[in-house]
Amino acid sequence: MKRKESRLGHIVKEGILDIFYIWKEELREVFKDQGVMIFFFLVPLVYPVLYAFIYDNEVVRDARLVAVDLCDSHTSREFIRRVDATPDVQVIAVCSTMEEARQMMDRKEAYGILYFPADFSRTIHLGGQGHVSLYTDMSSMLYYKAFLLSATEVSLEMGKEQIGVDPVPAEYVAMYNTQNGFAGFLVPPILMLIIQQTLILGICMLGGTSREKNRFHSLLPDTEHYKGTLRVIFGKSLVYVLLYTLVCLWTLAIVPRLFSLPQTGDPWTVFLFLLPYLFACIFLAITLSGFMTTRESPMMIFVFTSILFLFISGISWPKESIPVFWKTLGYFVPSTPGIQGFVRINTTGATLNEVANEYHLLWIHAGFYFITACLVYRYQLIRSRKLLRT
């Protein structure tokens, strides 16, 4: 009985020593490999800044509009003046024919036309409804939005002045992303996605490299230290967890502050939420790395999936409108609950209670992919042992 106990103690002690040995080796591998360094450090360092910079202006200001005023009355001129005065739209010219205005659009001098028919003000003065036509270039929805909102606002305002009183005023509040900005909406999800994708690319590249380097193209070196599945998984993940704690600090805490992106979440909640997310991403990446036979294949296979994962997360295309098949598939990717939960914590200030579904799912992911990662390494260990013996 006593001997058994001391044997167990020995295994645990040896295991822990091996974990640290593997941890040290893996850390060395990471810092030796330029490709991995790019994904673990350069991309998480530069990309968030780049995206924040691209969307930094947040909203479209002074979208160029041309007016065609066949009416040329006080009312129509007042309308044009007020549209021009809105912050989102700038009226660059008033033309007398539609043809002229169309050509300005063809030359991209304007992205929309506001057309007043000849009887516009007469109709209003006779007590009817005057119609204004708005033509917009649909190359960007933001132009459409800017023109439509500004014109509607002006028409309501002038309407109010006509009748003198507004029976039921309404007020609008944009919640959370109060500037209605593009950066505030798109950058937080991208930051979360970058964490998952760079982990997948980096870890798979490390896997592919060892397959290329090692004897018999096995995933693991044939030294004594790598003889147990758990110690390999623990040793390696320890490296990634440590490195990505720093990466998360930069991408999720510092970058949002630099670019004043929405950041209303409680830091402790964010931390607790990131924990299973990191584990899930790391174990998923380790699982996938078992299938990479060269260092280049991960880049060929996984880079384009970022776009798919971003859309499947339901942040730009609402999750209610995603077909069941893709939604189900999305539940297997950590970024889906990761992005949903993070945006709600970070941008809308939710607590773990409000993101309980996502939080649980991430822990399930972490557990599930931990098992698959173990299976992959177990299989690889048995395979290389067999090859060694023959």
Next chain:
Amino acid sequence: MTSGGHISALLRVAGREIRRLISHPIYLFCMVGAPALSLVFFLTLMEEGLPSALPVAVVDMDNSAASRSLVRRLDAFAQTDVVMQTPSFTEARLEVQKGNIYGIYYIPKGFSVKAVTGQQPVLSFYTNQSSIVPGSLLFRDMKITSILAGASVGLQKGLAQGETESRLMAQIQPVVIDTHATGNPWLNYSVYLNNAILPGILQLMILLVTVFSVSTEIKYATAHEWLRTGNNSLTVCLLGKLLPHTALFTAVAFAFALVLYGYCSFPLNSGWAPMLAALFLLVTASQAMGVFMVGTLPVPRLGLSLAGLFGMISFSIIGLSYPVSSMHPSLQALSNLFPIRHYFLIYVDQALNGRDLFYSWIPYTCLAGFLLLPLLTGRYLKRALASLHYIP
């Protein structure tokens, strides 16, 4: 060396490349599999065109016939679905944080009484702008509902005073805006996004495959044999290697066009020729960009990283979701370095708006101009192929 010799060398290189494409499944995955998967993914994802039945909550503190009719009117919009009524605003806000709803419509206490007695009760509506698409769509529906709420009160009062309905509407809303969303009157998001995202994915895959196919020659030390097959001429080698890619990628690009403009009947106001020409130019321009990248960074890990990062940034700098003209001036200049940006400008002019070809000559020329890029790094690339040894 005669030109006949060059042509037969070129054919030999092309034959060699075709064998490589077939024997390594990664090529077929990247050239056909990934684009096909993306095509199916995005077209089925946005099949609805415009998201419908977005969930909102109503906080009805008034609970009168008038407020209930207001709620019914809001619910009647295709894009809005009133999924719950909460007794207080706090609960509604929690539902937003839980991700169950995107908007809140708040009707104050005493709304109906105040409205008819001229005390101007204030309706409030809220949308969660951390999700911009549903937020904007709901904003529109809630705004219209609020305008109509005012109108209905005015109508009741006016009708009582003996005015006609059309006269009253004219008083409440003297100016009506008729919108004409040129080219995409349905505001279809599938039309809007897929016309740019799918070619963007194609550009990304072309960049990766081009860099990969050249740099693996260095990695697996087959570059010398490749050069020999091509009579030691880099031009012959590159043309022979990349022409089979051009053929396959062009076929994939045309298949995209066939599905988008044919099967899905997306707007194609220019006719087929200008868009097919643009797609062919996009394929070759991206290949040229790829050669340029592998010329500057001939080591696979660096070249591929560059291709991947460049390809991903394309989706933002294309100016689709957020217009380039609103970006920082330095980024506006930078956007010209991306083939997909010029392709997008052509698409907007041609397929979407059906403008005269004359207006698109600049982006067409720019796309063609990318074909000169390999000349810049040609000499460097040849030296790399001849002497660089891959260090893992």
